[in-house]
Amino acid sequence: MPTQPLNQKSKRAAAAIAGIAAVSVGGMVALFGGEKPVHDDVALASAALVQPWEGRSLKAYLDTIAKPPVWTICDGDTTNVKAGTIETPQGCNRRLAVKMERDYRAPLTQCINGWEGRPIAWRAMMLSLSWNIGTGAACNSTAAKLGRAGQYLASCNAATAFNKAGGKVIIGIVRRRENGDATRIGEGELCATGVSG
Numbered sequence: 001m002p003t004q005p006l007n008q009k010s011k012r013a014a015a016a017i018a019g020i021a022a023v024s025v026g027g028m029v030a031l032f033g034g035e036k037p038v039h040d041d042v043a044l045a046s047a048a049l050v051q052p053w054e055g056r057s058l059k060a061y062l063d064t065i066a067k068p069p070v071w072t073i074c075d076g077d078t079t080n081v082k083a084g085t086i087e088t089p090q091g092c093n094r095r096l097a098v099k100m101e102r103d104y105r106a107p108l109t110q111c112i113n114g115w116e117g118r119p120i121a122w123r124a125m126m127l128s129l130s131w132n133i134g135t136g137a138a139c140n141s142t143a144a145k146l147g148r149a150g151q152y153l154a155s156c157n158a159a160t161a162f163n164k165a166g167g168k169v170i171i172g173i174v175r176r177r178e179n180g181d182a183t184r185i186g187e188g189e190l191c192a193t194g195v196s197g
Helices: 011-023 040-054 089-111 120-133 135-139 142-148 152-161 171-177 187-195
Strands: 057-063 070-074
Touching: 011 040, 011 120, 011 187, 040 089, 040 120, 040 171, 040 187, 070 089, 089 120, 089 135, 120 135, 120 142, 120 152, 120 171, 120 187, 135 142, 142 152, 152 171, 152 187, 171 187
Parallel strands: none
Antiparallel strands: 057 070
16 A cells, blocks of 8 residues: 555646646547647656656666666667667657557556546556556556456555565655655556546
């Protein structure tokens, strides 16, 4: 369970949710100028959670917390990355949008029935969680089980259990999963804000 309860609404999380809702047309958002629109949950997860927490690197770096270490670029992308890989900001935007839609959202819609009708903040939290732990682990998690049952706040709290990397609790991951920090919204914070009465 989280170190702080995830049961209060956050103004900054509410603003992020409202911002995506304001630009959504038929559930789609033109997140990155000139790029193909993405689903509203992908836009919210990408803009409010993944990009701020992953940080962006246009040059490949070796993530040594991962076991085994893995070459990483952009916003935590490891697909087809090797030493010396370079990307542009637009290329990173494309990578994030394509991967989030194809590799994360599509599998989640298959393992969680009625995905589209569930709260956008909960869907965004599940997408961000999947970005870190993979869709298989997310689909089989207690967070997904509780979400399937419509117990969204309990699901937000259950997702905070995924706070380790390389077998160790990492304070940055704890903050990401829970209530964030001074400049970044936490997944639990966003989720609880969007599912609380």
